[in-house]
Amino acid sequence: MTSEGTSAGTRGALDGIRVVDFTEFAFMPSVAAILGDWGADVIKIEHPTRGDGTRGLLSVGAIPTGAWNYSWELNNRNKRGIGIDASQKQGQEIIRRLVEEADVFTVSLRQSALCKYGLDYETLRKANPRLIYVHGSGYGEEGDERERPGYDIAAYWARSGIMASLAGEGQTPPFVPVGMGDLSASLALAGGIGLALYARERTGLGQKVSLSLLGMGIWGCAVPLQSVIATGAEYPFHDRKRAVNPLWNTYRAKDGKWLVLASFQSDRYWPGFCRALERPDLERDPRFIDVPTRAANNVELITILDDVFATRDRDEWGKRLDSEEVIWGPAQTFPEVMNDPQVLANGYLTDVDHPALGPIRLVRNPIELSEMPPVVSRTAPELGQHTEEILMEVGYDWDDIIRLKEEEIVN
Structure with a gap:
């Protein structure tokens, strides 16, 4: 479905849910984008001058971004954007005010940074007991490596055993297409958020939902790993x-x-x-x-x-x-996939009217809801595009906004 084809009366499954998204790159931004597909109001927080690191990518893997930054558009659709300097006390206060009125907070910073900024789960749940706090990491919430940074190629593919299993003895482990682990994990985590929201409706309480790329990789190769656990024998390479x-x-x-x-x-x-x-x-x-x-x-x-x-x-x-x-x-x-009649018949690719680029085609969230299908109703925001309107929604007036801009807290 195109954004033009979305009627004003169309309701998403998550209409009325507000998500504050303080994440970067692919895995966690994609989680919030999926929630946006289902109708949530997603607010994307970025640094006011640098922005999300994806904005500056000249290539994704070995593929140049070309005329438009396809990774940015893919993982940040259906969001409004605000620029906030989280390293400043006033910036942290703005984020806390946003989170106090939110249903979901998605974050990908390491635990030490979250505690430093006062954005850890224990702090935020006191201000908003109904909050669904969502943390994505490379290697999990516990253990000596919980602070270790990791992209999907390292945490999902290599550490989980998948990469080595694709190479025969003495062969070089193959590289894999960029983002496969990120986007698989994002869909799973979006489902976990839905479950937590449902539990909140029954109990009135929020909770923390977490997923690591390593954990998703382990689950992705659970069958061969389970065979090794059960038999003690190395899983054979397919020759x-x-x-x-x-x-x-x-x-x-x-x-x-x-x-x-x-x-x-x-x-x-x-x-x-x-x-x-x-x-x-x-x-x-x-x-x-x-x-x-x-x-x-x-x-x-x-x-x-x-x-x-x-x-x-x-x-x-x-x-x-x-x-x-x-x-x-x-x-x-x-190239064959993008023209596959079965892919097109099921709407796995969707055409969107971009305000600057004109018509573009994006890969669509594949989960089907018969009465409330996922819809791309908004393209990825410009840096700080909605800063003023979002600040006003949480009680800041124009004098506040001008002062915050002059002090370079927001853009």
Whole structure:
């Protein structure tokens, strides 16, 4: 849905909820943006001159930001912006006044800084017992490394075991696309906030909600990690040439494009798979007749399948596999994803009218609510764009605002 298509009467699931967002970069700003998608009034706090560090990025990973800062727009949609210098006593007081009237406070500073500024949970809950206080970190709330800074590539991918599991013995662990851990964690944390708001409706009490990138990474790879816990054996690297189940493997088609077979119950799909390949001889071949024999002769079967898949383009194989209801998926590039008819049909990308850039397309929050769908109704704010109106909402008058600007407390 475009912002133009949002009617004045449309209500979001979080209409009437005010969120104060004091976060930077991707993980935690995305949490608040998701709440904004669901109708919350989100106030983004930034330093009055530097702003969020994302504003100054010339590239995200290896990709230049280009004509518009796509990371900033993605993670800060549906917010109003205010510039406050939190290092100053008066700036801290402004933040506390905002939080006193808020339902949710999202923050990503380290605990020592929060205590220094008087913005820690124990302090703020005394002023607002109904507050849902949300803290995101790299490595969790406890332990010797609770203050350690961490982006998703370090805390989510590397520390959790995911990165090493993708490399075979002696191979270089692969890098992964930027932000995958950040945005997965943000969606999970937004759900935790919703649960805390529901609990508040029942009890009248707020509480602290926290999530670390490390914790989300551990949960993301819970199945392989659980197998190691249960068996004591290292989780095996997937070598496609020696996959135990050749129907749980990747293959390259004639056009050079890859597909993945995901037939976990391979006996169930084996007859249809052989029909799709037009290789009825394989179905009754004693080397491949069931799970144990295919596992015992996996290298030989994978060699045969490599040769077969090299005879047709991926799209043609897709139609044949679909006709037999064999579970598979195309290993798409991102340019292919942005034009995927299924992606477009489900509205996973949304068009937004930007006041300075004109029409832009953003990736949309994928959670579907049938009566109150997520909507991008506001593009990311300019630095301090709504400072005056927000200050006036919490009791400051124009004389106060002029003084705070002259003292460089706000912008």
